[in-house]
Amino acid sequence: MRFITGCAVLAIFFSASTHANPLIDQLIGVTNQYLEREVSEYARSLGGDPRHEIRLSRLDARLRLPLCAEDALSAQLESPDVPIGRVTVRVTCNGPSPWRLFVPAQVSLYQHVVVSSRPLQRRDVVSAQDVRLAERDTGLLGNNYLLDPAQAIGMQLKRNVNADTVLGHTQLEQNRLVQRGDKVVISAGNASVDVRMPGEALEDGTLGAQIRVRNTRSNRVVRARVTGPGQVEVGM
CATH class of the missing domain: 2.30.30.760 (SH3 type barrels.)
Structure with missing residues (x-):
């Protein structure tokens, strides 16, 4: 089965148009539905039911590919391994005229993470008064954040930080x-x-x-x- 793919197809996601296109509606629908399911499941696995937002990149309404039957359409996370941050969803049509497209999106997952409650200096040892929890988009933080203030208390600052700085392994080390x-x-x-x-x-x-x-x-x-x-x- 020969799929329509290629650089020309990938480039469509970086221009905008206001013209209606049923294919664009189909792509938006299947991608949103897929990400909503995957992100909700991932959020539940973390506990605490954190809220999330999904924003798709704008698609080019000039794209001309055949509509795909719903039962022949599928979506899969292309990258990264978890559906958070900058993600790419592979949408595939396995119908009589098959095609494959890659839809980029930004997924925000808001969790309460450890931040500094005041400015701190390099080599300061973190106390309970130095930290608090604040809601941040962990999709922008990679793995550099903590969910429990106890994980930061007793650690030492590697560098100076301002108040409200998210604290993680790039800022903290063992005392x-x-x-x-x-x-x-x-x-x-x-x-x-x-x-x-x-x-x-x-x-x-x-x-x-x-x-x-x-x-x-x-x-x-x-x-x-x-x-x-x-x-x-x-x-x-």
Whole structure:
């Protein structure tokens, strides 16, 4: 079966016309119906019943292809993997005169995400007073957002942010309890022996991270696990 496709067909979606065209109506109808179903199902899977909006790109009314019987018409998400953000829907007619078209659209999904409640500075540690929930279009955010303030509390800012900034992995990192050059206490021991020595961190470390530290008494460099601010532990 030979489908009508090609660059000329793809280009039709970037010009506008006010003339009525039954094919355009059919494309709009099947694409909207498909996206409404897919987006609603995806939104339900997230919980909380977030609202959504679907906006199709304007189609060129000069397009001349045969109308397709409803039972021969199908739609499928071409890209991306989830029906959110900038999407492309592949509409296919499997009738006697088959054709295939690609319809671009913008899908907005509004969820309550974590934002900064005030301006924050690089290396600030986020507290409960620093964040709040606000509704944003997550279709524009990719994966760079959080839904629970607890996910941000205790994290450290990678850069300065303004108030009402959406917080995600590009702005936050694990709090570095030890930084390179810090004076630290090196602990080593077991149930019966507890030895503490002064040391210097040779690299940054978050809670539980293994970092290099120098024992400032012996000048020996060892690997130790960060257990708290200024505290590291080595095994015996």
